[in-house]
Amino acid sequence: xxxxxxxxxxxxxxxxxxxLAGRKRYPLVLxxxxxxxxxxxxxxxxxxxxxxxxxxxxxxVQECLDAVDECGAPMVAIPGGEPLIHKEIGEIVKGIVARKxxxxxxxxxxxxxxxxxxxxPSPYLFFSVHLDGLKDxxxxxxxxxxxxxxxxxxxxAAKAKGFAVNVNCTIYDGHPPEDIAKFLDLTEELGVxxxxxxxxxxxxxxxxxxxxxxxxxxELFRQVFALGKGKTWNITHSTMFLDFLAGNQDxxxxxxxxxxxxxxxxxxxxxxxxxxxxxxxxxxxxTTDWDAYGTGRYEKCANCMAHCGYEATATEAIFQHxxxxxxxxxxxxxxxxxxxxxxxxxxxxxAQYVFDNNVQLTLSQMRANEAREKxxxxxxxxxxxx
Ligand code: SF4
Ligand code: SF4
Numbered sequence: 001x002x003x004x005x006x007x008x009x010x011x012x013x014x015x016x017x018x019x020l021a022g023r024k025r026y027p028l029v030l031x032x033x034x035x036x037x038x039x040x041x042x043x044x045x046x047x048x049x050x051x052x053x054x055x056x057x058x059x060x061v062q063e064c065l066d067a068v069d070e071c072g073a074p075m076v077a078i079p080g081g082e083p084l085i086h087k088e089i090g091e092i093v094k095g096i097v098a099r100k101x102x103x104x105x106x107x108x109x110x111x112x113x114x115x116x117x118x119x120x121p122s123p124y125l126f127f128s129v130h131l132d133g134l135k136d137x138x139x140x141x142x143x144x145x146x147x148x149x150x151x152x153x154x155x156x157a158a159k160a161k162g163f164a165v166n167v168n169c170t171i172y173d174g175h176p177p178e179d180i181a182k183f184l185d186l187t188e189e190l191g192v193x194x195x196x197x198x199x200x201x202x203x204x205x206x207x208x209x210x211x212x213x214x215x216x217x218x219e220l221f222r223q224v225f226a227l228g229k230g231k232t233w234n235i236t237h238s239t240m241f242l243d244f245l246a247g248n249q250d251x252x253x254x255x256x257x258x259x260x261x262x263x264x265x266x267x268x269x270x271x272x273x274x275x276x277x278x279x280x281x282x283x284x285x286x287t288t289d290w291d292a293y294g295t296g297r298y299e300k301c302a303n304c305m306a307h308c309g310y311e312a313t314a315t316e317a318i319f320q321h322x323x324x325x326x327x328x329x330x331x332x333x334x335x336x337x338x339x340x341x342x343x344x345x346x347x348x349x350x351a352q353y354v355f356d357n358n359v360q361l362t363l364s365q366m367r368a369n370e371a372r373e374k375x376x377x378x379x380x381x382x383x384x385x386x
Contacts, residue, residue: 004164006123007075007102014074015319025256025285027073028312031271033262034059034092036081040108042142044172044210046202046272047081053363055081057263061088065095067261070281075102077128077258084111090118097124104128106168108142109154121162128195129155131167133183137175155190166193166236172210177223184224184233193236197307198245200272203300204355213303214295218247218339226335237307239329240314245305247339248328249317253294253304257312259284264362269293271308273300275354296343299351 011028018026037055038048048055059067068076076096083089084107096103105119106128119125132141135148151167158165167187171180187194198220201211212220225246235242244251255270265277266284273293278284295301318325 004123010102011074015315019319025290027071027256027259028315029075029077029258029308030068030071030073031258031260031308032059032064032067032076032078033080033260034064034078034083034086034089036263037085038080038082038108039085039110040082040142040144040147041206043207044141044170044199044202044205046200046205047079049204050359051363053366054263054359057366058086059261059263061091061095064092065099067281068096068099068101071259071261073101073259075104077104077106079106082108082111084115089115093119093125097122100124102126106130108147109151110147112154113157116158116161116163119163121164123164126164126166127158128166128168129192132169133175134179134186137179137183141170141172152190155192159191166195168195168197170197170199171212171220172199173212173216174210175220177220177227180224181227184228184235185231188231188233193234195236195307198305200304200306202272203351203353211303214305214342217245217303217305221245222247222335225333229332229335237311238314238318239333240317240325241307241311242333243328244310244314246333246335248334249314250340250343251310251313251317252343253301253309254312254316255290255293255309256285256288257315258308264358272304272306274358275352277358292349296345297348299348302345302348
């Protein structure tokens with residue numbers, strides 16, 4: 001998200017309130033996935049490998065707004081799938097903006113120019129356009145020739161209409177630091193902020209070979225940040241998160257910082273892992289065994305350094321150690337010297353593979369609901385006829 005002063009103040013006030021209230025766990029950003037259907041099939045995507053019955057399912061406007069109210073986070077990110085495919089996306093965004101929540105609508109931008117009329121510019125609304133690098137790299141990443149030009153054209157069109165726009169970039173193994181630096185130069189030329197994060201190794205992603213491990217991630221980001229010294233890239237993460245990416249912080253993740261609501265329910269434990277689902281946000285917070293997840297605890301978490309797991313940790317670190325955080329902000333991210341110790345992995349529990357069960361359970365529930373609705377309709381028709 002592009003971070004305006006208004007947003008910084010709103011989020012800072014929210015965090016102070018949570019801390020004064022003594023809340024140990026609270027959400028910062030609601031990840032709202034109103035659908036999984038997408039008009040692309042990127043090689044690193046772990047979100048779209050579902051049967052059609054699930055890809056065709058949508059969260060309703062009311063379900064989306066209820067999730068926003070239930071969760072209470074000051075920011076809402078709307079990823080997917082491709083949210084612009086949702087027929088009521090305009091209404092969903094309008095309802096969230098009316099609640100004075102900061103909305104980041106994540107899109108691959110293929111439909112953005114066509115659908116801009118559904119939205120109104122607002123200090124509470126940002127488009128976050130998926131752009132994984134310069135042309136060659138982005139087109140390869142989204143498996144579509146011309147994807148880069150489409151995205152850049154949509155960014156310009158949205159900006160021309162007065163919308164705030166940033167880009168979200170996922171980094172995979174094999175992306176040379178020099179190319180990433182050139183890409184960040186381009187975002188500066190385009191006048192957009194950048195959210196940048198290493199790709200999480202989704203078990204359902206078609207290409208499993210290009211995900212970075214933690215050591216490689218840290219080395220790569222050190223090289224990128226070294227190339228960025230003296231530049232004014234608008235990277236929209238906290239300096240503490242960037243310092244973590246460069247291997248200078250030994251953070252553990254904060255999975256409840258960005259809770260996820262999608263068509264399955266409230267996802268346990270985080271945006272990246274779907275190990276189970278709760279019916280309500282409260283149930284998610286109360287019943288998830290948070291200590292069972294994170295690097296060093298669970299095999300699927302071994303290489304995770306994604307911003308959705310660690311930005312909330314970085315925010316907490318700023319409040320807990322303001323002097324250290326100020327020092328990092330003052331001197332910039334360290335790009336050489338020893339790294340913070342890595343979390344040992346010897347005692348992590350092995351991965352559990354629950355995807356198929358979750359999908360089957362949801363499909364059975366959908367079929368049962370459909371059968372109930374059909375029976376109710378038939379009963380109503382025969383009552384009317386009688
Ligand atoms: S645009 Fe996003 S949701 Fe669609 S396939 Fe690519 S990564 Fe997945
Ligand atoms: S490390 Fe944390 S944020 Fe990353 S996948 Fe595991 S639980 Fe989720």
